[in-house]
Amino acid sequence: MNRLKKRSEFLNAARGARAARSAFVLQGLCERPAEAPPRFGFTVTKRTGNSVERNRIRRRLKAAVKEVLPQARGGCDYVLIGRRKALRQPFDRLTRDLSAAIGMIHKTTRSPRHTA
Template identity: 55%
Template sequence: MDQMKTMDRLKKRAEFLAVAGGARASRRGFVLQKRDPGTESPDRAARIGYTVTKKMGNSPERNRIRRRLREAIRATGEHAVAGTDYVLIGRRAALSQPFDLLVSDLISGFDALKRPTSGPRQHERGKEPARQPGQATSPERRER
């Protein structure tokens, strides 16, 4: 059984932050984020970073989530686009989800991120976009 060589990893915080501004695909066991390949090195292998926050449990649980995601990447690595940086944010459901379902979710996540998007996100979560002067923000304001 030939096993794929492991992908390069993201290690620096700046690399993770650069990926965070790109496209994302949410699945039950993880969130997959992507940063498009730059013109500087489109021929290099895809790189991937793993994040599991303390909200997901104690360290053995977080490490188990990370190991399951790493093994799923080994199984589906050929779906990653060369030169692209990815970040996998693990969720607690990755612990109880059957492995073959985790792998199929990862494949669908890679495929979803291959589709063209409208561009990077414009505003942070929870903040409303700027409104024009005189524009009502809600129906209650219009009735006054």
């Protein structure tokens, strides 16, 4: 799984479509060439809880992304903003919600450009 690391990459993805769920908000933007692998970024604000809770949320979201990675579109950047409910939500529901959110992002975002 490729990661977003720079602040500018997170801000760029924030310009795209949003899909809100009870455990997270997914932001996505498809602007890179379609051959490029999808990239994911994770963020959990301090308002969500202490560092132990924030890291548990981040780990759960990363595991959910690994489950639904085949659905991610090449050339897209995704940012998951974790919420406190991600700690209590059953993992299978978390992955279902993420899968639905990725589908919603793909419907509202234009397809990545193809380079030939």
